[in-house]
Amino acid sequence: MHGVLRVLPALFVFLATFPSLALAEDGLNTGDTAWMLVSSAMVLLMLPGLALFYGGMVRSKNVLSTTMHTFAAMAIIGVQWVVLGYTLTFGGSGKFFGGFENLFLSGITPETLTGSIPTYVFVMFQGMFAIITPALISGAVAERMKFSTYCVFILLWATLVYDPVAHWVWGEGGWLMEHGDLDFAGGTVVHFSSGISALVLAIVLGKRKGYPQERMTPHNLPMTLLGAGLLWFGWFGFNAGSALSSGSSAALAFTTTQTAAAAGALSWMIAEWIHAGKPSALGAASGVVAGLVVITPAAGFVTPGWALLMGLSAGPVCYGGVLLKHKLKYDDSLDAFGIHGLGGAWGAIATGIFATVGASGLIAGNPYQVWVQFMGLLATGVYAVVVTLLLLFVLKATMGLRVEDDDERKGLDQSAHSESGYTF
Numbered sequence: 001m002h003g004v005l006r007v008l009p010a011l012f013v014f015l016a017t018f019p020s021l022a023l024a025e026d027g028l029n030t031g032d033t034a035w036m037l038v039s040s041a042m043v044l045l046m047l048p049g050l051a052l053f054y055g056g057m058v059r060s061k062n063v064l065s066t067t068m069h070t071f072a073a074m075a076i077i078g079v080q081w082v083v084l085g086y087t088l089t090f091g092g093s094g095k096f097f098g099g100f101e102n103l104f105l106s107g108i109t110p111e112t113l114t115g116s117i118p119t120y121v122f123v124m125f126q127g128m129f130a131i132i133t134p135a136l137i138s139g140a141v142a143e144r145m146k147f148s149t150y151c152v153f154i155l156l157w158a159t160l161v162y163d164p165v166a167h168w169v170w171g172e173g174g175w176l177m178e179h180g181d182l183d184f185a186g187g188t189v190v191h192f193s194s195g196i197s198a199l200v201l202a203i204v205l206g207k208r209k210g211y212p213q214e215r216m217t218p219h220n221l222p223m224t225l226l227g228a229g230l231l232w233f234g235w236f237g238f239n240a241g242s243a244l245s246s247g248s249s250a251a252l253a254f255t256t257t258q259t260a261a262a263a264g265a266l267s268w269m270i271a272e273w274i275h276a277g278k279p280s281a282l283g284a285a286s287g288v289v290a291g292l293v294v295i296t297p298a299a300g301f302v303t304p305g306w307a308l309l310m311g312l313s314a315g316p317v318c319y320g321g322v323l324l325k326h327k328l329k330y331d332d333s334l335d336a337f338g339i340h341g342l343g344g345a346w347g348a349i350a351t352g353i354f355a356t357v358g359a360s361g362l363i364a365g366n367p368y369q370v371w372v373q374f375m376g377l378l379a380t381g382v383y384a385v386v387v388t389l390l391l392l393f394v395l396k397a398t399m400g401l402r403v404e405d406d407d408e409r410k411g412l413d414q415s416a417h418s419e420s421g422y423t424f
Contacts, residue, residue, distance in 0.1 A: 029116035039241025043128035049230025056223030061411025063421035069138035088163040093173035139334030140198035185242035187297025187347040195341020207331035228285035239299040253299035256307035263311025264291020290318035293343035298351040306354040
């Protein structure tokens with residue numbers, strides 16, 4: 001008992017000073033910083049997850065080339081973001097792009113804060129978004145695009161499309177932000193911009209040799225399912241991390257993300273069961289991603305009940321988007337447009353309908369928000385399509401877009417990388 005009494009004064013002092021322990025410096029919250037460090041790492045983990053997700057869906061002769069699309073983005077955009085991308089997005093307060101004051105991250109020190117976290121942490125968190133967005137596009141060009149051209153394309157596309165669009169929506173003074181556009185974690189900025197650009201690439205590149213007469217079935221669906229699981233896990237950092245703190249907004253985004261992902265998987269399986277007679281493993285994995293894509297712009301703006309509805313709608317919307325390529329006869333190899341393009345668009349519109357937390361959508365008496373969301377999509381779509389077409393025109397004339405026919409038949413693992421995914 002006497003020992004306990006001796007400890008009580010020290011415990012009292014600790015409890016009295018506890019709030020100050022969370023603030024190592026004025027404005028710096030160590031809890032928020034820890035959460036954002038973890039979230040940044042989780043978003044980076046989504047990239048190997050995407051590599052596995054896409055890699056399992058291609059034929060075995062292209063598994064390495066497909067995974068290299070993602071790993072090349074990690075290297076190329078990882079450098080571009082530090083040199084130029086961050087400052088174009090967040091380095092100023094222009095209407096259409098940031099500025100050049102933070103080239104090579106100049107002007108930022110370990111003491112510089114963005115909100116309650118070090119700016120370096122904010123830079124890295126946003127950098128993961130910048131990396132994964134062009135990597136998503138690779139799903140439309142798998143098994144037939146020249147690797148050298150792809151590398152140059154994603155560098156130019158990130159600089160000329162992603163960085164400006166991200167500034168429009170998230171940057172200080174960005175014109176879509178000023179217009180009231182709601183995009184919590186990247187439905188328009190990440191998924192729609194990459195998805196609509198992927199559609200342009202698929203059409204310009206043309207179909208794979210033998211498609212659709214030859215069946216081009218996934219060579220390793222367990223790999224794809226593992227990739228979907230890693231994406232699901234990392235997406236909690238993607239969405240809940242976009243709160244930029246470890247508080248109630250992050251908790252809401254975490255809950256809505258889980259709810260929509262589960263509902264998306266369920267509704268895709270049901271839709272496929274009704275349409276095709278059997279639910280598939282690939283469909284379940286695709287449904288997870290569809291639910292995650294649709295909830296991304298709304299994660300911190302809607303309640304779990306509306307997230308459930310959005311997730312349930314994601315399955316049939318994106319499943320229908322995948323079937324669209326067969327009707328319109330274009331070859332989106334891994335359904336980048338069907339899932340990310342259409343899913344991102346529907347998610348943005350649904351945000352304008354169902355937002356009730358920190359913003360007001362249609363059901364909260366603000367129908368104008370739906371119009372704002374639509375205009376954001378229209379502006380982003382037109383801009384992304386035009387710039388993507390211009391880039392492809394220049395690259396086709398200078399480098400060429402497609403591999404040679406013999407290289408495509410042999411497989412890009414050998415022709416582009418002199419390697420093989422499997423040696424047995």
